[in-house]
Every structure is written in C-alpha cells, then in structure tokens.
Amino acid sequence: MYDMLCKGCGHRTAMSIIDRIIKEYGIKEKTIVFLDVACCSLLMDDIEYDDVMCPHGRVLDVSRGYKMLRKDKVVISYMGDGAAYAIGIEEMIHSARENFDIFAIVINNGLYSMTGGQFAPTFTGIDRKNIDSDKSELNFDKVLKIENLLKSFNINYLARCALTDKENIDFSYECIKKQMDIYMRKGGFCLTELISPCPTNYKMTIKENIDLIDENIKQVYKIGEFIVK
Amino acid sequence: MKKILNGNEAFAMGALSAGVNFFAGYPITPSTDVYEFFMKEHDKYGVKFISATSEISAINLCFGASVAGGRALTATSGCGFSLMQEAISYMASDFVPCVILNVMREGAGLGDINRSQGDIFQMTKGGGNGDYHSIVLSCSSVRDCIDMPEIAFMLAEKYRTPVIVTYDSDIAHIKENVEIKEIKTHNIDSNFALVGSKDNPKRIQNIYYHDKNYDETLKNKYEMIEKNEMRYRSYKTDDADIVFVAISICERICMEAVNVLRSMGIKAGIITPITLYPFPKVAFNNLKEDTKIVVVELNILKQLRMDVEYFTKFKYKYYSINHMSKCPTVKEIVEYVKEI
Numbered sequence A: 001m002y003d004m005l006c007k008g009c010g011h012r013t014a015m016s017i018i019d020r021i022i023k024e025y026g027i028k029e030k031t032i033v034f035l036d037v038a039c040c041s042l043l044m045d046d047i048e049y050d051d052v053m054c055p056h057g058r059v060l061d062v063s064r065g066y067k068m069l070r071k072d073k074v075v076i077s078y079m080g081d082g083a084a085y086a087i088g089i090e091e092m093i094h095s096a097r098e099n100f101d102i103f104a105i106v107i108n109n110g111l112y113s114m115t116g117g118q119f120a121p122t123f124t125g126i127d128r129k130n131i132d133s134d135k136s137e138l139n140f141d142k143v144l145k146i147e148n149l150l151k152s153f154n155i156n157y158l159a160r161c162a163l164t165d166k167e168n169i170d171f172s173y174e175c176i177k178k179q180m181d182i183y184m185r186k187g188g189f190c191l192t193e194l195i196s197p198c199p200t201n202y203k204m205t206i207k208e209n210i211d212l213i214d215e216n217i218k219q220v221y222k223i224g225e226f227i228v229k
Numbered sequence B: 001m002k003k004i005l006n007g008n009e010a011f012a013m014g015a016l017s018a019g020v021n022f023f024a025g026y027p028i029t030p031s032t033d034v035y036e037f038f039m040k041e042h043d044k045y046g047v048k049f050i051s052a053t054s055e056i057s058a059i060n061l062c063f064g065a066s067v068a069g070g071r072a073l074t075a076t077s078g079c080g081f082s083l084m085q086e087a088i089s090y091m092a093s094d095f096v097p098c099v100i101l102n103v104m105r106e107g108a109g110l111g112d113i114n115r116s117q118g119d120i121f122q123m124t125k126g127g128g129n130g131d132y133h134s135i136v137l138s139c140s141s142v143r144d145c146i147d148m149p150e151i152a153f154m155l156a157e158k159y160r161t162p163v164i165v166t167y168d169s170d171i172a173h174i175k176e177n178v179e180i181k182e183i184k185t186h187n188i189d190s191n192f193a194l195v196g197s198k199d200n201p202k203r204i205q206n207i208y209y210h211d212k213n214y215d216e217t218l219k220n221k222y223e224m225i226e227k228n229e230m231r232y233r234s235y236k237t238d239d240a241d242i243v244f245v246a247i248s249i250c251e252r253i254c255m256e257a258v259n260v261l262r263s264m265g266i267k268a269g270i271i272t273p274i275t276l277y278p279f280p281k282v283a284f285n286n287l288k289e290d291t292k293i294v295v296v297e298l299n300i301l302k303q304l305r306m307d308v309e310y311f312t313k314f315k316y317k318y319y320s321i322n323h324m325s326k327c328p329t330v331k332e333i334v335e336y337v338k339e340i
C-alpha cells in the first residue's frame, strides 16, 4: 500500500492510522480527502476514498468550501507542514479563528521534502551533521509551534504526536480517534500534527531518523493533547 | 417584475436566477456591490456565503464548493483577480466548473478604481500557469448583467471549466430599469459532484495524470469551445465602410456614434464580441474587403485590437481609439472617423 512513498516515510503510517479509524467508524462512503501537493500528492491514486488535489497551501479553503455545501460528509484535510504552516498559514489561522468544521492532519517533518529537503518554518535545525554536537547554538525559538499560535482561538481539538515507535504510533491512533470523535459529534476545528520521519531527506536510516525524533526533535516539539473539548 | 439596478446588483440577481448555491468573496472596488448583495441577501435565497480573508481564499473556497456539485461564484477586480489565477488554472486542468466575475479596474498593479478594459490579455490568454483558456463573457448593459450568469454557469458545466464574466466599472455602476428573472435553485447532486464512494473512488486531479490521450482531450475541449461558443452582437455591418469593435461601455458609445455617422451619410457599423474567448471571428465574415476597422477600447496596449487583427488575419485596415481610463466621447469618435 502507498507504494509511491519512500521506505520509512511517515505519510504511510499516518494514512494507515486514518484508514483504520475510518474503517472502525464505517464512514468510508462519506469520506472525502483533500490532499495538498508535494509528498502528500504521492497518496492521491492509492487512497481508498474520493480525493481532491488542492493548490499548495489551500487545502483548508477547498475543504471548507466543500463542507459548507455538504455538512454530512467527513472531510479530511491532509497536508504537510509546508502547506499548513508556511504557504497556508493564513487559512490555518482563519479556519481556527472561526472554529470551522475541519478535520486536519499535518505531517510535520520540518522540511520541504518533495524538492529535496529545504528547511520549512518547522525545521528544528537538528540534522545528521549536528546531531551529536551542542544544541545551544540552534535557535529553537524560531520554530513554528502550532499550539502557541492557535491557543487563543476557541478550537475543539489540538494534539501533537510522533510517528516513531509502537508506543508513539499507538498514541497517534488514540489522538486521531479522539479527534474524529469530536469532529463527528460536534464539529469545529480539530487538528493533529504528526512529527514524521523523512529518512530520504534527513539522509539517515529509518532507525536513525526515528531516534533523531525521539531523542532530539521531541525536546523542541512537545508531544500531547493541547486542546480537547 | 421590473427593478432599477446597477450592473453589479443585476449580476447578483442574474446569478440567483442561474441557481447559484455558493458565493465567496473579498471586497474590492469596483466589484464590491456583488459581495455586499450576497452578504445581505444570502439567507433569504438559500445561498451559502463566506467572507473570505483574501481573494486566494475566495477562489479556493469556490473550488471546494464546485467539487461538492454547487454552482460557485466569486466576484473581484484588479489585483484580486490576479491572486485567483493559480486556482483558476487548477480548475481548468481538473475540469472543475466555476464562475468568476472580474469587474475591470484601471492600470497594472494597484492602479486605480476607474473604468478600464485592461485585463483582456490576462483573461483571454489564460492568466495562470500552463496550457489553458477560460471562457470569457463580456457585458455591456444592466440587461446583459442579468442574463450572463445563466450563460456562464451553463458553459462552465458543459465544458467543466472556469468561466469569467467581465465588464468595466461604468457598466458596474450604471443604473437601468430591467425586468428581473425568476429565482432558481440548483440541485447540488450533479453527476460530477464528489460525494464519497464505496468502491472505485473518484478523483479530482489534473486530468493529465490519468488521461492517456491527454493531448487529444485538451485539444478537443478548446476546439469544441471555439467551434460552438462564439457569441457576438453586430449592428449595421452589412454595408458598412467603417466597423467599430468595442465592448462594455465603449459599445454603448460606439452605438451612438454609428447612428450619428449614418445620419451624416457615413456607413458605419459595430461588432461587439460577447465571448472575448473564444473570439467571435465569424462576426467579420461578411464585411467588405476595404472595410476600415476601428477598435475602441480602454487600455493603452490595444489589447482587444490585437485579437481583432489576428482573428481577421490582418486583412483590413485597423485603427484605434484607446485611452487608459477616460471614456471617448461620441464627438471624438465621429471626428476621428471623418479623418480616416
């Protein structure tokens, strides 16, 4: 499944979790997935639901336009950190401000992966070159942490998980399931960010990339649920 | 029932008669009346309205509403229209219908809010990236503004492509007494709506990814549009020595100039392209060989004239009366024609 993705890619784990939850809820026939471009678009022919390829950074707006006319559908807005927090940050803010019915999944690997791993506003500065060196030089303050940005809005769900080991993947499943529960029951803005390996661009083995997240990146990005309503 | 409306209000009323389900917009002069109309009236007519936070957002909201099967509309001007080009290009390549009103304003960049016809290049040649055209419909009266949305949605759905309706700010703000049409409701369960699938999921993507005969599909789409959808008005062109080509407010002025010139014994006529793309080249088929064509337009680069020359194969003598924003007067046009 999802054969277009590289080995060890977090997108595969994320989609598998979403697949499992959609199956458990029995909502396949009313699910539409709105995908962003770049590595998200590698899923577009493999996912089992109707899908729409949106312009870069515009997933939330296209999803909103759809949802306004079809309230009964499960609309999944699936994007990377570049789309969600760089080029698309404006619509992220305004969808949250209005607490509009959104079920958003953000795959955060800190990089613009499709184009070769340039740094996104979410890049921690930690990569294979400085993994063992003193991190005090790195400017973690510059990293965009979505919980800081969205905490003043009246949104319904916000969590961050990591797609690393079993424990973390199980926690991701629990969070996304809770997100779905809130979205189905009362709607509103619901987002889970998934810290995700991209071994290709971190130029590491899968294991090294997962260790990098668990041992380093998670010190910058707090894992957990920030808002649950 | 008759009502006194300006062009923008009439366009909004016309959109209701065309069954519009969804309006997303960001206010910008001179198109703002359309936004205001839907802001105030959407509940009454069961239209979903959203005040977008940018034109980029507005057009992408329309994209989503269209995918849901709705008749989606946005209205904008100037730089707002520029911001929409990426999504328009996406919709053209994804075969998603949508209607965009572009009330032209003066100049490049910010320009100004004065009347202009300076977006002809941008609208007719694509405007966004890649190999596509949008169908472009032009209005010259409040009556046109009422009628055009229905034609626009019909064409958008027939070819599953974005359609742009355009006029200048004079037509936007002129008030005329017009018969309004019955309001219609469009059922969003159209055959191209994405509603979820049990098996064989549907995809809205660039058709290039899947269509093995993509070259042919694309060629056919635009050939069919060019073959079937040319629209124009012509007046007194049969025996004309002078033929004006003019759209929007310039049509109205040239129409009067034709009558004045005829009363002076000068055989003048006028052709008004209603579809700026596809350009109505058939309108020129029966002109006399030595006809002088005078293109009257509100831009400096003679944007309309370029298409007129090209589609009439450069075989006539061409003249221009063109200003950036100042309307030519009937007197000015008559004097000019007397000189040539």
Ligand code: SF4
Pocket: A004, A005, A006, A007, A008, A009, A010, A011, A039, A042, A109, A113, A114, A197, A198, A199, A200, A201
């Ligand atoms: S480049 Fe990175 S994000 Fe993209 S498919 Fe490969 S591993 Fe996944």
